[in-house]
Amino acid sequence: MSVLVSRRGLLAGGGAIAAAALGTGIAVARILPGAMQPLIGPGYKPTDRDEIGLWQQMERVEEEIAGSNLLIKDPGLNDYLRDLIGNVGGPAAKDMRIYLARIPEFNAVMFPTGFAVVFSGLLLRMRNEAQLAGVIAHESAHFLRKHQIRQWRDVRRKTDLLAIAAMGAGVAGGAAGVYTGDLARLAQLGTILTMLRYNRSLEAEADAMGVRLLADAGYAPMEMSRTWEQLIGELDASAKYRRKKRDRGYSLFSTHPAPEARMADLKLSASEVTIAGRSYEDHRARYLRAIGAIRPTLLDDQVKLNDPGASQYIIDTLAQDGWNGLLRFYEAEVWRLRNRAGDDARAAQGYAVAVQYADAPADAWRWHGIMLQKAGRRAEAKYAFAHYLSVAPDAPDAPFIRQQLQFL
Amino acid sequence: MRRLIIAATCAAALSACVQTKQYADVQFAPPEGEYKLLVMRPDVSVGSVTTGGLVEPRADWTEQSRANLLAALKAQQASRGGNVLILEKRDGLATMGVNSDTVAELERLHYAVGASIALHRYSGAYLPTKRRKGLDWTLGQQAVDLGRRTGYDYALFLHAEDSFASTGRVALQVLGAAGCIVGFCAPNIGGGGQFAYASLVDLRTGEVVWFNVLQAGTQIAGISMGDIRKPEGAAQMVDRLLNRMKPGREVQRAMKASGQ
Numbered sequence: 009m010s011v012l013v014s015r016r017g018l019l020a021g022g023g024a025i026a027a028a029a030l031g032t033g034i035a036v037a038r039i040l041p042g043a044m045q046p047l048i049g050p051g052y053k054p055t056d057r058d059e060i061g062l063w064q065q066m067e068r069v070e071e072e073i074a075g076s077n078l079l080i081k082d083p084g085l086n087d088y089l090r091d092l093i094g095n096v097g098g099p100a101a102k103d104m105r106i107y108l109a110r111i112p113e114f115n116a117v118m119f120p121t122g123f124a125v126v127f128s129g130l131l132l133r134m135r136n137e138a139q140l141a142g143v144i145a146h147e148s149a150h151f152l153r154k155h156q157i158r159q160w161r162d163v164r165r166k167t168d169l170l171a172i173a174a175m176g177a178g179v180a181g182g183a184a185g186v187y188t189g190d191l192a193r194l195a196q197l198g199t200i201l202t203m204l205r206y207n208r209s210l211e212a213e214a215d216a217m218g219v220r221l222l223a224d225a226g227y228a229p230m231e232m233s234r235t236w237e238q239l240i241g242e243l244d245a246s247a248k249y250r251r252k253k254r255d256r257g258y259s260l261f262s263t264h265p266a267p268e269a270r271m272a273d274l275k276l277s278a279s280e281v282t283i284a285g286r287s288y289e290d291h292r293a294r295y296l297r298a299i300g301a302i303r304p305t306l307l308d309d310q311v312k313l314n315d316p317g318a319s320q321y322i323i324d325t326l327a328q329d330g331w332n333g334l335l336r337f338y339e340a341e342v343w344r345l346r347n348r349a350g351d352d353a354r355a356a357q358g359y360a361v362a363v364q365y366a367d368a369p370a371d372a373w374r375w376h377g378i379m380l381q382k383a384g385r386r387a388e389a390k391y392a393f394a395h396y397l398s399v400a401p402d403a404p405d406a407p408f409i410r411q412q413l414q415f416l
Numbered sequence: 417m418r419r420l421i422i423a424a425t426c427a428a429a430l431s432a433c434v435q436t437k438q439y440a441d442v443q444f445a446p447p448e449g450e451y452k453l454l455v456m457r458p459d460v461s462v463g464s465v466t467t468g469g470l471v472e473p474r475a476d477w478t479e480q481s482r483a484n485l486l487a488a489l490k491a492q493q494a495s496r497g498g499n500v501l502i503l504e505k506r507d508g509l510a511t512m513g514v515n516s517d518t519v520a521e522l523e524r525l526h527y528a529v530g531a532s533i534a535l536h537r538y539s540g541a542y543l544p545t546k547r548r549k550g551l552d553w554t555l556g557q558q559a560v561d562l563g564r565r566t567g568y569d570y571a572l573f574l575h576a577e578d579s580f581a582s583t584g585r586v587a588l589q590v591l592g593a594a595g596c597i598v599g600f601c602a603p604n605i606g607g608g609g610q611f612a613y614a615s616l617v618d619l620r621t622g623e624v625v626w627f628n629v630l631q632a633g634t635q636i637a638g639i640s641m642g643d644i645r646k647p648e649g650a651a652q653m654v655d656r657l658l659n660r661m662k663p664g665r666e667v668q669r670a671m672k673a674s675g676q
Contacts, residue, residue: 061473065461075520160472166469168584175591182600 038273039209041281044217046152049099051276052122058164059120059157066121073107073125080108080128080302088298089126089144092137095225096145096218098152105146112309114239118147120156130305131299133238133322135329137291141225142232146218153217155210208265213271216277223281228288233274236267243267248319257321292295292329304369307338316346333365337372355379363392370400374409381416390416427653436656438628439537442550444664446626447616451569453650454562455493455502456523458485458574462645465608467584476549477578477645484650485576492654501568512566522558526573527551530615533627551666553624555617559634563619571619576612576653578644609633610642625664630657 010391054060073079080086089106097104105123113129124147134140150156214233223229240254247254264270282288299306311319319342327335340358343351356379362372393409393416398407419576449451462477486502493500503509506516506523533553536543546552559571585608609632616626630653632641642656643649663671 060475064475164466171468178600179595369513
């Protein structure tokens with residue numbers, strides 16, 4: 009005799025499995041920085057079969073990344089980043105490698121074998137060395153806590169269990185004369201959700217350990233939560249310009265915890281790792297010196313993304329530490345490229361402000377001249393162009409500007 | 417009962433297969449006699465299929481298979497009489513003034529072109545502009561430069577993947593097959609198989625003149641259609657991939673016309 013189970017009953021059962029897999033909620037409890045011990049020491053080499061296989065594959069990946077033409081090869085800057093990871097890399101500091109890729113996005117990635125890729129968009133957004141070191145410390149923590157191989161083992165275990173359960177349920181259902189396909193599909197969803205949850209808890213681990221590494225190295229640990237504050241502000245500003253709400257997809261299907269939750273946890277953790285009486289630095293001046301040569305490129309790449317909301321927010325955030333000619337010029341560029349009603353006048357004013365600074369880039373003088381010429385202010389335009397030619401005599405358009413000057 | 421067994425055998429046979437499909441430039445004639453062939457570093461990865469169906473890379477199997485494939489390639493080319501150099505590392509041409517970066521760049525370029533061939537020739541996204549043109553892709557000047565500097569006539573690019581069902585996967589397969597008795601039949605959950613391709617580039621013109629894809633697999637976990645971890649399995653793969661090079665359409669037509 010076969011047991012009769014209704015389809016709806018089965019679905020409800022499956023839903024319960026999926027819900028149970030989710031646990032009590034989406035939030036991951038804060039992980040205490042004190043509990044985060046490194047799982048590897050210096051000179052770590054894998055000994056387990058699965059990890060050896062993963063490392064071999066990743067060595068090929070690193071070979072490709074190391075030779076990629078997306079990398080910014082500036083030796084000074086690369087030495088600087090290597091020193092940074094050497095400061096906040098914990099016991100494996102000497103083993104880790106770091107590559108800087110020219111990608112205008114807020115991101116950094118750690119690979120299982122201990123090499124990190126930092127996106128140039130990250131260098132643009134960081135206000136000081138402590139903020140950058142915080143992101144690098146977070147990435148180092150992924151390596152020190154063996155997150156990638158733990159993640160892989162978790163996925164493998166869960167997919168194994170799912171395959172066995174689905175097959176077992178199928179055979180049992182077959183024997184009982186019940187179709188279990190719906191149930192299997194719901195269990196599959198549950199499995200995917202638990203994998204993402206595991207991923208989020210590893211991110212929380214990396215935050216907790218990262219903030220500790222940061223403070224141990226003498227950097228102001230509170231800067232790490234400020235990084236998230238800046239990211240939230242930027243996402244909001246970007247969405248607002250497009251008359252949209254910020255994508256709050258940081259929930260069930262997200263691999264990372266919500267930025268708000270991370271920011272709050274990092275604040276608590278930062279105060280936990282702070283030792284009274286010790287002084288913590290943000291090393292802003294040293295940071296600006298290190299990225300000085302590529303900062304115009306970083307700003308240029310960002311402004312050309314056609315995301316005026318985000319670009320303006322980034323420039324305003326950086327300007328909280330003081331305006332300069334470079335930031336003023338790119339502020340005007342955001343307006344010019346945005347091209348809404350009144351933006352041309354705003355941009356013209358922006359260039360006029362930018363050239364007041366001694367460090368204004370040559371292009372600020374060029375655009376200042378063009379805007380003056382358009383407004384019919386010929387004498388002033390002539391002066392601006394002449395200044396442009398004096399600071400950039402070999403500019404690609406220098407002959408053209410020289411010819412124009414004859415008619416002004 | 418007998419009919420059932422026959423049906424089951426047929427189903428098993430159908431779900432296991434070895435397939436190759438090659439395309440050639442319409443003007444392509446398989447290289448013969450005195451030619452110089454450069455074999456680029458073969459891209460090999462071998463893994464194990466977990467119970468849940470994921471492929472887990474295995475370093476020891478990969479090393480073994482790469483060595484076997486290199487040996488099989490040397491043996492195969494020796495029998496054809498060509499003058500062959502197999503690059504086991506990217507810096508293998510340094511004595512001829514070609515550094516590893518140049519080799520890496522050409523490999524990456526080929527990877528992009530190969531992906532395009534796979535998409536538009538094999539995955540169904542056919543391009544109307546490439547219809548009836550055989551194989552119409554090129555690596556351009558970079559490949560010609562390599563040929564000029566090294567004196568090689570052809571470059572061969574190889575990619576091979578192989579995977580094998582783990583004990584857990586095979587056990588799951590047995591359970592699936594056993595389920596057929598109670599009416600829940602999962603006789604072919606899949607697990608393991610080969611995927612490989614070879615691509616021949618004429619270094620005098622830069623064009624990809626011949627491309628072949630090999631797929632050997634089975635829907636039944638635990639049955640292997642080839643094993644490149646063993647020397648004979650690697651030789652079999654090289655044979656399946658490279659030993660039946662067909663000339664391009666116009667060359668075939670000319671051969672027919674001349675009564676060969």
